[in-house]
Amino acid sequence: MEFLQKIIISGLMNGAIYGLVALGFVLIYKSSSVLNFSQGYMLLLGAYIFWFFKGSLKLDLLPSLLLAMPAGFLMGTLIERIALRPLIGQPLISMITITIFLSLVLEGLVSVVWGTYPLQQVHIFSRSSLKIGNIVLTTENLFAFGLALGAMLAIIIFFRYTRLGLAMRGVAEGHQIMQSMGISVKRILNLSWGIAGMAATIGGILMGSTLGFQLGLSHIGLLAIPAAFIGGLESPEGAILGGLLIGLIESIVSGYVGYAAGVPVTFIVLILVMLIRPYGFFGLEKIERV
């Protein structure tokens, strides 16, 4: 029983981070209907940028965190500016394909600059832990959980109540219409990639401090995709719930079946959800029989 409890807790805690990364995925999908396959690699680069400030420049924790966030934002906007802006008005398939190739470039960049070996571990939080009954929660986990929930709330409010959020939702519907309504598609896309880059960086730092800074971090992107889809590609709250669900499934399956089974089973769940509820649990149901 204790094992199950442990698994559930760690699953939920990891799930919060998956949810956070899935939020970035949803954000880009919501503003441009692009499935961003490079989200995991943005996370990787974001984590390594943080490591650059903390490990190479030997800055303190707080300044490096404060520097890493805008750097993550800048990374997102740069990616959009260089790779995606020239494709505005082109078929969607080319934008999605470009994100696949972006993941190659980002992974390559990281290994050209930092090498393929894991970097030195950086601990962000004290190793202290909280005990409730016989469940042990580390500060790290709690912080990640709180951050993910906070980011979700911020993004939901942003999309529902601000003009910019409304403009982003409009851009997802159609570039031409929004442009003719006087809303700059370029600026909107740029901003949403920036925010997604920032979300990925936060996720990367949190994951990096627990798993270590290594190329394997990008695999979280693989889990964020089913998380975003199961929750519904249009819905921030769905992304978080999907993330929690995926985290739970992954940790239960890896606990009882075997470590390697975690990711494949989440994809089996993804395909089942696709069969039963093609728009996810919180997604916008667009019935179009084509």
Added chain:
Amino acid sequence: MSHAAYYPPSGIYSDSYKKDMRIIKTRTQWVLSIASLVFLFALPYIPFVNSPYLLRLYIGVGITVIICLGLNILTGCCGQLNIGQSAFVMVGAFTSGLLNSHMGWPFWACVIPAGLASAFVGIIFGIPSVRLKGLYLALTTLGAQIILTWIALFGMPETAAGFSVAPIKLWNIVFDTPKKFFYVGMLFTVLMTFFAKNLMRTRPGRAFIAIRDNDRAAEAMGIDIFRYKLLAFSICTFYAGVAGSLLVHYMMWAQLESFTLQESIWYLVMIIVGGLGSIEGTIFGVIFITCLKELIFVVGPMAEGHLRFLPIGAGSGLLLVLIGGMAILFLIYEPRGLAHRWSLVKAYYRLWPFGY
């Protein structure tokens, strides 16, 4: 794909639909086609270009061309993304290998079942996504890559560890050296290329293009989108299966490590560099990327050895940056790929000296 620079050969008047649809239109084209086929099959006997290294490269190109042709029919002609092509190559490879090593079937009896097994698995993964509008096939094929690799790793001890496969035999000829295998590989490459080229002027081929260009209009014209998307996907995976079968009988060894997600993405790079929806472009793309890869396998370690400031593993990173970056550049600046360049060259030749 529309060719802005498409000019028919001079003096060719297509006065019937059948004539307009011919693949080979002029006598020069006949001569060139036959000459290039003869050249292709004489290649292992031409000095200077028949070293074992080059022969292996040719065979690799031939098998990859088959894989990428399937992918190009799906992605380029039908407009669906597949980022798990190498998993379907794996299905074909293991089906063929297991049939051969356990049941003792010869290669010639394995190759079609391998393709069909791949297509069957492809349909299982395709059905959830082609029901939806949008590019969700990309998600399920990513899932296929991960799930199928996992099944191969834990489902069977043979597939996890790798097993040996008998070489191709025809009566008493054993195709176990690159020089001999070259003929089998090229035979299949030429046949599959011809099939793909032909497919594009049949009813399904036209339906694929209609779906890619505008799915609503296609549906309104009475094209059953679900059926044709699934058909395109099963053709794509059938190609992958056949190529996988060839691959294991060439390597005489089936192992899991040759079928990774990265391979799948490389196949996508190849068709994008070559030209989406173009059969000859696929061949250009495969040759181009294969040459580039070989070049970087030489340059990468050299750079790592001489430039001291680079960390360990930078060579492989360089390869990724170059290949991914080139695919991005092609998508932005030359979305029609090398095939478009080729058609420009042809147009220049046909219009010369009045090319304006």
